[in-house]
Amino acid sequence: MFLTLGYLTAQDHSGHGHDHKGHDHSTHQGHDHSGHDHSGHNHSGHDHSGHDHKQNAAHHDDHGHGHHHCDCGKHDDKFDAGKIAFHHIMDFNQFHVFGDFYVPLPCFLKSDDGFKAMLSSSFGNAGHGNGKYAIDRYVMVHGTVMRIVDSSFPMGKVEVGCYGHEDIMKDGKELPLYTVSYNGKCLELHEKSTLDGGILGGGITSFYDFSITKNVFTMLLGFLILFLLFRTAAKAYVTRKGMAPKGIQSLLEPVVLFIRDEVAVPFFGHKADKFLPYLLSVFFFIVGLNLIGQIPFFPGSGNVTGSLSVTAVLAVFTFILTTINGNKHYWEHIVWMPGVPAWVKVILTPVEIMGMFIKPVTLMLRLFANITAGHIVLVIFVSLIFIFGGAPTMTQAGSTGGSILGTAMAIPLTMFMMAIELLVAFIQGFVFCILSAAYIGAAVEEAHH
Amino acid sequence: MTGTLAALGAGLAVIGAGIGIGNIGGKAMEAIARQPEAAGDIRSNMILMAALIEGAALICIILAFFI
Numbered sequence: 001m002f003l004t005l006g007y008l009t010a011q012d013h014s015g016h017g018h019d020h021k022g023h024d025h026s027t028h029q030g031h032d033h034s035g036h037d038h039s040g041h042n043h044s045g046h047d048h049s050g051h052d053h054k055q056n057a058a059h060h061d062d063h064g065h066g067h068h069h070c071d072c073g074k075h076d077d078k079f080d081a082g083k084i085a086f087h088h089i090m091d092f093n094q095f096h097v098f099g100d101f102y103v104p105l106p107c108f109l110k111s112d113d114g115f116k117a118m119l120s121s122s123f124g125n126a127g128h129g130n131g132k133y134a135i136d137r138y139v140m141v142h143g144t145v146m147r148i149v150d151s152s153f154p155m156g157k158v159e160v161g162c163y164g165h166e167d168i169m170k171d172g173k174e175l176p177l178y179t180v181s182y183n184g185k186c187l188e189l190h191e192k193s194t195l196d197g198g199i200l201g202g203g204i205t206s207f208y209d210f211s212i213t214k215n216v217f218t219m220l221l222g223f224l225i226l227f228l229l230f231r232t233a234a235k236a237y238v239t240r241k242g243m244a245p246k247g248i249q250s251l252l253e254p255v256v257l258f259i260r261d262e263v264a265v266p267f268f269g270h271k272a273d274k275f276l277p278y279l280l281s282v283f284f285f286i287v288g289l290n291l292i293g294q295i296p297f298f299p300g301s302g303n304v305t306g307s308l309s310v311t312a313v314l315a316v317f318t319f320i321l322t323t324i325n326g327n328k329h330y331w332e333h334i335v336w337m338p339g340v341p342a343w344v345k346v347i348l349t350p351v352e353i354m355g356m357f358i359k360p361v362t363l364m365l366r367l368f369a370n371i372t373a374g375h376i377v378l379v380i381f382v383s384l385i386f387i388f389g390g391a392p393t394m395t396q397a398g399s400t401g402g403s404i405l406g407t408a409m410a411i412p413l414t415m416f417m418m419a420i421e422l423l424v425a426f427i428q429g430f431v432f433c434i435l436s437a438a439y440i441g442a443a444v445e446e447a448h449h
Numbered sequence: 450m451t452g453t454l455a456a457l458g459a460g461l462a463v464i465g466a467g468i469g470i471g472n473i474g475g476k477a478m479e480a481i482a483r484q485p486e487a488a489g490d491i492r493s494n495m496i497l498m499a500a501l502i503e504g505a506a507l508i509c510i511i512l513a514f515f516i
Contacts, residue, residue: 262489263493361508362501362508363504366503369507369511427496431496431497434493434496434500
């Protein structure tokens with residue numbers, strides 16, 4: 001039954017797009033979908049189109065619920081390399097290792113009902129990163145914690161049904177709407193609050209998420225590794241005073257000297273020592289996390305430097321340092337450029353003020369886009385195996401010949417890309433460092449005209 | 450339709466950045482060939498300039514996909 005349904009789903013999928021509204025998809029409760037039930041239970045609001053077509057005459061009964069339809073089961077339709085790549089670069093409340101095995105991470109959630117701390121594993125595992133239970137109205141959807149909007153939903157640990165996801169039009173924008181089924185009803189879910197003010201489709205919702213997510217976990221790991229490395233090296237300078245560097249010392253010393261001689265001294269001159277700690281911290285933080293992101297399995301693979309929030313904070317540090325260290329000449333050149341006619345100054349001042357903000361924005365976007373693009377390309381290259389294999393669904397095997405051809409292409413391409421990414425990891429760390437130095441250096445430079 | 454236009458816009462931005470970075474790389478190679486002893490300075494300036502051009506291209510790409 002599973003194979004048949006899978007085949008029918010795949011067959012019908014192409015002409016169907018991802019908008020299922022043309023058909024009657026009211027809830028089909030009471031059907032037995034056990035054969036291909038991935039999320040485990042209660043498949044109300046099921047939408048496998050192939051299934052519908054096969055039996056459309058018999059089952060066009062309309063169980064109107066007054067709610068919109070739960071669009072469950074859409075996620076396991078067909079192999080979609082783009083979707084998998086975007087999934088890979090996102091941040092999650094649990095760490096996916098392989099198959100259905102997840103490393104639990106602590107969740108710290110704050111809502112009107114108070115503060116809640118728990119492990120992500122307490123949501124249970126219903127496959128695909130979905131949780132089995134709702135805990136105090138929180139649910140785990142595809143590895144991300146969300147909250148049931150309906151305040152009449154029982155608190156405590158409650159078993160819930162399948163999760164749905166559709167795009168709805170709101171204020172002329174296409175926004176995702178997540179739902180969960182419970183007792184045959186379709187309940188709307190809130191995503192966590194974000195501070196983007198709706199620019200990236202987020203906003204303040206009913207709860208805040210302060211969890212140790214996958215990215216935070218990777219960042220802490222990076223801190224730990226860097227701390228141990230530098231602690232060892234720093235100790236060695238005390239215990240081996242006056243002797244030639246050895247071990248980790250000889251790994252780190254050339255890099256530190258390179259940053260000092262090639263970045264700090266040319267831009268800051270005699271003030272180099274004041275800014276060197278910041279430049280070194282930024283450089284090693286970015287390079288370290290870029291390299292951890294290159295490890296394709298468990299402790300690695302987190303896309304930390306490819307997360308806009310992380311790069312935004314780094315860029316804000318540079319912006320703050322530029323602004324508070326800016327001397328008289330710096331501000332004079334921004335607000336009232338000397339040596340040009342007055343009417344040019346009127347044009348130049350707004351441009352210079354915009355430039356003040358565009359500099360950190362480009363810093364943020366450059367690092368984010370480079371690292372994210374690298375991760376996406378790597379995942380797409382690995383996906384070639386499955387694309388050439390031509391598997392009709394994600395849980396079914398494709399053709400062996402196609403898979404072998406795909407593998408033969410994927411291995412050299414992935415290795416090539418990994419080598420490029422190794423280079424990019426260092427170049428982007430260096431570029432962030434040298435541009436920060438250039439921006440701060442321009443603000444502290446003495447006048448010479 | 451909007452997606453196609455965004456992709457076209459991103460592509461145009463990349464063409465511009467490609468020409469720019471190509472020019473930088475080419476000139477830097479010429480400069481290093483002429484003065485090999487200044488290779489270190491030229492290389493770090495080359496990376497700095499390429500990064501600045503890349504920034505302009507990335508703003509275009511990001512805007513193309515967000516608007």
